[in-house]
Amino acid sequence: MVGLLQALVAASEKAAQIARLCRREEPLFQLLVAEKTGTDRNRRFLQDFKTLADVLIQEVIKHDLGKEFPELQGHIHGEESNEFRNGQGETVEVRVCATPGDTAALLRSVLEPEWEAAELLAAAVHQDVVLEDTELAGVVLSIPPTDLAIWIDPIDSTNEYISGREDVTPIDGIAPAGLCSALVLIGAYDRRVGCPVLGVINEPFFRRDTLTHRWQGRYHWGIVYGDTRLCSLSPPLPHPAPCVVLSRAEAAAVRAALGPVCGDRLHFAAGAGYKMLCVILGLADAYVLSEGSTFAWDACAPHAILRALGGGVVALAGALRMRRAGGTGDPPELVYNLPAEGAVGAERWANRGGLVAYAHPQHLETVLAALAAVPEL
Structure with missing residues (x-):
């Protein structure tokens, strides 16, 4: 379980880096938006979009977790289809290939003629993420991965991710809208009874670095298994009347x-x-x-x-x-x-x-x- 927790956090960090990279390529980003249709469409919205970042992040998480924990293969589920329609109207199956060069070649078929962007994305997909988190490294708990399955939301609040509003003023700490509400969500649940066991929330757009003006993120995690409850956060204090x-x-x-x-x-x-x-x-x-x-x-x-x-x-x-x-x-x-x-x-x-x-x-x-x-x- 400790290895799986670290793997989920590492996957969320790689996902956050890809999300930030795609946002930095703003003219290209606008070209990468594909409208969801049919049964994949969220009926709450007149327009519900998926982006290449959505699809790619989901496939990266599936690939990395499945490679490290073969017992999870076939039990890692996500919001998105891995099919993406490119500018020529061709359907491309987005996946992580064996090498950065192969992944870049596949992404070029989506991004053509933006070859440099494909190379940057492929490099991000194949990078090794090093976690420097002593609290996370100190977690001791054991549960067989064969008991678990995974749900991934590669970029929750996709519409806010697309619109990218950065000037939304929070009210009592809660942002009514904006880029900060775009999150990476990875949860593990018990295959037999369906209860959630482990969760990681990554905030790719938590704050801007004052020197580089680039976005910085943070993550939170929690485990509940049997009588064990562990979390990277302390329990919040209740308000006298509910907010x-x-x-x-x-x-x-x-x-x-x-x-x-x-x-x-x-x-x-x-x-x-x-x-x-x-x-x-x-x-x-x-x-x-x-x-x-x-x-x-x-x-x-x-x-x-x-x-x-x-x-x-x-x-x-x-x-x-x-x-x-x-x-x-x-x-x-x-x-x-x-x-x-x-x-x-x-x-x-x-x-x-x-x-x-x-x-x-x-x-x-x-x-x-x-x-x-x-x-x-």
Whole structure:
């Protein structure tokens, strides 16, 4: 498990470097955008994009983890198809080849005539990442990789990554939108029961270096296995009244129900992963989403970290049914090994019925009590 944790963190660091490299090539970046269609399209957005960075990062993580842990091959899942349409209308299967030269040649078929960019990307794909993290190196825990499977979101909040707004002013520490909400998410879950076990969140665009003006990142990780809970972060302190973060597309009835319990502590942000990160960091006490517009790859990594901190992510519809029926046990949490019956494409892995991510049980109780009064839910 220690080796796997380090491998996931290293993969997230390589992914973050590739994400930053693609952003630096701004004219080229605009040419790399391909619109998702059909069953791969997120129905919440009029336009939902995937980028070469998305596809390439996912394939790099699959390649690196599968090479180091052959037991995981066939059990590493991601948001994206590895097919990318180039400027000539040809479909190219993006993958990591045996050598940097071979990978560069494949990428040139996508990027032509931008050969220099293909060489830079290939070099980033094949680089060795060295972690200088003594806390991470000191983690001692053992779990067979054969028990686990992986969910990858190569760049969560792709729309913010594409638009690249850098001048968004945070409100109480929470950015309503912008490049900072674009994250790399890698989560491991138990294949048999579906519960999240390990999560890594990487923030590629955490801050700019004041001298070089280049973006710098940071990462967070958490493990919850049996009675063991380990995290790179300390548990956040609760606010007296819950601070809740929502999507701007959230239903008016949900906003109205939460208003009386939150007061002026109702915030809005982009990206499911970023909103859960706000809960992890203690900027918010809960993230509420009433629709099934997030997916397994969005939630698995943050869920594992929240569990390590004493919180979790519950299935909103199931929690409200249980509450209204008079149930007194723990509300049902999301699981990551069961596709939705009757669904196709990305919708097979949608978190149907919404979710509540929380850091403290008392705030979860307050939020669920308020939402139970909403008849539409």
